[in-house]
Amino acid sequence: MKYLEFTFTTDPCTETVNDVLAAVLGEAGFESFVESESGLKAYIQQSLYDEKTIESAIMDFPVPDTKISYDFIEAEDKDWNEEWEKNFFQPIVIGDRCVIHSTFHKDVPAAEYDIVINPQMAFGTGHHETTSLIIGELLDSDLKGKSLLDMGCGTSILAILASMRGASPCLAIDIDEWCVRNSIENIELNNISNINVEQGDASALAGKGSFDVIIANINRNILLNDMRQYKACMHPGSELYMSGFYLEDIPVIREEAERNGLTFIHHHEKNRWAAVKFVF
Numbered sequence: 001m002k003y004l005e006f007t008f009t010t011d012p013c014t015e016t017v018n019d020v021l022a023a024v025l026g027e028a029g030f031e032s033f034v035e036s037e038s039g040l041k042a043y044i045q046q047s048l049y050d051e052k053t054i055e056s057a058i059m060d061f062p063v064p065d066t067k068i069s070y071d072f073i074e075a076e077d078k079d080w081n082e083e084w085e086k087n088f089f090q091p092i093v094i095g096d097r098c099v100i101h102s103t104f105h106k107d108v109p110a111a112e113y114d115i116v117i118n119p120q121m122a123f124g125t126g127h128h129e130t131t132s133l134i135i136g137e138l139l140d141s142d143l144k145g146k147s148l149l150d151m152g153c154g155t156s157i158l159a160i161l162a163s164m165r166g167a168s169p170c171l172a173i174d175i176d177e178w179c180v181r182n183s184i185e186n187i188e189l190n191n192i193s194n195i196n197v198e199q200g201d202a203s204a205l206a207g208k209g210s211f212d213v214i215i216a217n218i219n220r221n222i223l224l225n226d227m228r229q230y231k232a233c234m235h236p237g238s239e240l241y242m243s244g245f246y247l248e249d250i251p252v253i254r255e256e257a258e259r260n261g262l263t264f265i266h267h268h269e270k271n272r273w274a275a276v277k278f279v280f
Ligand SMILES: C[S@@+](CC[C@H](N)C(=O)[O-])C[C@H]1O[C@@H](n2cnc3c(N)ncnc32)[C@H](O)[C@@H]1O
Pocket: 123, 124, 125, 126, 130, 131, 134, 151, 152, 153, 154, 155, 156, 157, 158, 173, 174, 175, 176, 179, 200, 201, 202, 217, 218, 219, 222, 244
């Protein structure tokens, strides 16, 4: 298959601009992205290339005051799935019980829970400490028949595992449109039918009722800001698992949780990242 290699130069050349550009280009048919010093290299099948689509994607670029220029060459023939696999993610086994891999990985180790994820630009392959800490919590919990909310779902990897472990019904929410689309794709790939996906933040929780289990792997400041709204979706006995912050942030997270009437149960840690469990 013939590919074109585009070199995009971004100004300012920040992680956010390059992430958004990759998401926008993904919409326009690009398949593979590699960050460079001045922007992004991106690859598209020659047959999918349409100059007008790319020009209008750049014209409507959602980050204001950004300049983007590009040129392209014909790329050598390559197996881009293999490239992507090499560059981005390898199968991972967590807790000896849960394997996470993509559709094109071969020789995947057998495990009790087998999760297929095509993460594209969404966060959540299991390689990050915070994801794997929450996976550990889910593997240790009895989730059978429990309603579950996955806030900041990314790829929905956590909601998918929870559903496989019997949680039902499940709701996965992410502020990012790209994550919502990727979640829907991943949920289908795993033949799961009891996870609803919504785009939004904590304000989307109004009127949703309560959940037996809430997971939120986001970051310290968002958790501190939104915890009151998570608590409003809990009933006595509900559990709240949070991650996305460092060990030194536990006291401030715990203070806010206790101010909301939650009881600290434990924390787990990996490379200074923390996950905490509270109950109402
Ligand atoms: C650290 S990633 C976690 C992804 C996945 N749950 C995991 O554990 O691998 C955090 C996710 O939260 C989303 N996010 C950021 N702010 C948010 C907010 N206020 N409400 C909901 N989601 C948010 C981001 O788009 C991102 O997908």
